[in-house]
Amino acid sequence: MVGKTFGLLVLTALAQASGNCPAIWSTIASDLSQSFIGSNGCTDLARGAIRFAFHDSGSYSSKTPAYAPATGGADGSLLLSTVEISRDENAGLQQYHAFLRGKYNQYKSKVGAADLVQFAASVAIVSCPGGPKVQTVVGRKDTSTPAPDNLLPKAFGPGSAQQVLIQLFEDKGISQPELAALIGAHTASKATAQEANGIPYDGPQDSTPGQWDVAYYSQTDTHPKGVYSFESDINLSNPNSTVGQVFQSFVNSQSKWNAAFAPAMAHLSVLGIPQSDQANFIDCTSAVPSGSNARLVRAAPINDRIR
Ligand code: HEM
Ligand SMILES: *[C@@H]1O[C@H](CO)[C@@H](O)[C@H](O)[C@H]1NC(C)=O
Ligand SMILES: CC(=O)N[C@H]1CO[C@H](CO)[C@@H](O)[C@@H]1O
Numbered sequence: 001m002v003g004k005t006f007g008l009l010v011l012t013a014l015a016q017a018s019g020n021c022p023a024i025w026s027t028i029a030s031d032l033s034q035s036f037i038g039s040n041g042c043t044d045l046a047r048g049a050i051r052f053a054f055h056d057s058g059s060y061s062s063k064t065p066a067y068a069p070a071t072g073g074a075d076g077s078l079l080l081s082t083v084e085i086s087r088d089e090n091a092g093l094q095q096y097h098a099f100l101r102g103k104y105n106q107y108k109s110k111v112g113a114a115d116l117v118q119f120a121a122s123v124a125i126v127s128c129p130g131g132p133k134v135q136t137v138v139g140r141k142d143t144s145t146p147a148p149d150n151l152l153p154k155a156f157g158p159g160s161a162q163q164v165l166i167q168l169f170e171d172k173g174i175s176q177p178e179l180a181a182l183i184g185a186h187t188a189s190k191a192t193a194q195e196a197n198g199i200p201y202d203g204p205q206d207s208t209p210g211q212w213d214v215a216y217y218s219q220t221d222t223h224p225k226g227v228y229s230f231e232s233d234i235n236l237s238n239p240n241s242t243v244g245q246v247f248q249s250f251v252n253s254q255s256k257w258n259a260a261f262a263p264a265m266a267h268l269s270v271l272g273i274p275q276s277d278q279a280n281f282i283d284c285t286s287a288v289p290s291g292s293n294a295r296l297v298r299a300a301p302i303n304d305r306i307r
Helices: 002-019 024-036 044-057 094-107 113-127 162-170 176-188 215-222 231-236 242-249 254-268
Strands: none
Touching (some): 024 044, 024 094, 024 113, 044 094, 044 176, 162 231, 162 242, 176 215, 176 242, 215 231
């Protein structure tokens, strides 16, 4: 009896949460989709949106001494701080930054910067055919204070070693299986600032950067002509580790990958935010358009967000 009552209460709470999503988010979803969907699948602005959301939230580390107000994490600082966007680690994101500043100026009386950054990534992911719907919440606090520097991963050189990357993500609270799933976002990636590392401008990390497919997982090891893998991706794919074993398990397994990616991305989108603040978030997943395979892969269950 107690369990049944509890279940009903939870269902009521969920229904209210999704019902409360302000209508402006549906308007924003339609607006962004115009720029994120192109004739070859998702566009350069869509890839920028996905990486930008990672670089805003991924600046969080449990090892950073907490100094107010900048703790890194999903706080909108990459959109609001001119210092942060100018760093080397954010090379390649300036064009999308300018685009999103324009959207932010248009909508800022109704939405926050940190929420806009993460919401845009969810819209971008479903703009790539095959992309899953990621559970998408709003209610984050913004800051224009730059995040701590040097907490984002390196694609080349000593920082791209497997153990370094595993530790870097572990410090953010991201497990090896989550990292294996998240790195698959490079299915939609083209490098624009890696000439110094031997990758030509616009060199993609799989043969189909407009599609949300698992070609990336096999091609990181097979390197077909015209595909330019990062050293970090090659090192992570090494099956001598948990991250590498899970990486290899996604080869030729789209549904398995999407099912793992969606909850990992939802987790990434709230990095650095105290549980007490997350409890007040509003679920706006319903405002994210359905992806082309929405019937195959459902949004992550709500409880996956909180760990
Ligand atoms: C080991 C971890 C990672 C490393 C070393 C890494 C590194 C890079 C580098 C060097 C680029 C090319 C940037 C440029 O030259 O324009 C890139 C692009 C990209 N990354 Fe990552 N990344 C990592 C993880 C992630 C994660 C977790 C996500 C999202 C969940 C992500 C999403 C993307 C996307 C979508 C692009 C394409 C951006 C564009 O074309 O504008 N990456 N990444
Ligand atoms: C896997 O192999 C690479 C390359 O030899 C090495 O750097 C890494 O530490 C190895 N990982 C484990 C868990 O042994
Ligand atoms: C530590 C380690 O394994 N580093 C390797 C990462 O990947 C590049 C490219 O395959 C290698 O050159 C490094 O030795």
